[in-house]
Amino acid sequence: MDRNTRQKRAIASVLRNRANPLSPAEILKFALEEVPTIGIATVYRSLKSLLKDEQVVSVEIPGEPPRYERADKGHHHHFLCRTCGEVFDLKTCLDGIKKMAPPKFRVDDHEIILYGACKDCAPRSKPAKQRSKCCSLRNGAPRIPETKVAS
Numbered sequence: 001m002d003r004n005t006r007q008k009r010a011i012a013s014v015l016r017n018r019a020n021p022l023s024p025a026e027i028l029k030f031a032l033e034e035v036p037t038i039g040i041a042t043v044y045r046s047l048k049s050l051l052k053d054e055q056v057v058s059v060e061i062p063g064e065p066p067r068y069e070r071a072d073k074g075h076h077h078h079f080l081c082r083t084c085g086e087v088f089d090l091k092t093c094l095d096g097i098k099k100m101a102p103p104k105f106r107v108d109d110h111e112i113i114l115y116g117a118c119k120d121c122a123p124r125s126k127p128a129k130q131r132s133k134c135c136s137l138r139n140g141a142p143r144i145p146e147t148k149v150a151s
């Protein structure tokens, strides 16, 4: 087996064996345990090739560098720990999510990302300021500056 193939396999096996999506730096850390000569450029090169082969997919979280995971996990969602930056897989989805769309709209796909602190970080971190405003409707209509209505 040539060197490139061995390195690519080591990277594929890191992604196969870890439960969570990983950043290139995390992949490098685990791959070094198997192939001590691997460098970050090899990780990027192998990821590119594994993405092309559809063995790996990227996990995109807005404002975050992409993580990578194996492509055969099936439908699932992610949790980002804002304290340590680790991304975790979630086991469940939501029932009836398609009902959120207006009548007669067709929903093809959805994304759900939970933000917070993982079980290691939760005891020693305060809740971050909520970024999403998705629940504002439940707590009353969003505040709109009042305008005088001529009577």
Ligand SMILES: [Zn+2]
Pocket: 081, 082, 083, 084, 085, 086, 117, 118, 119, 120, 121
């Ligand atoms: Zn954490």
Ligand SMILES: [Zn+2]
Pocket: 075, 076, 077, 092, 093, 094, 110, 112
């Ligand atoms: Zn889902």
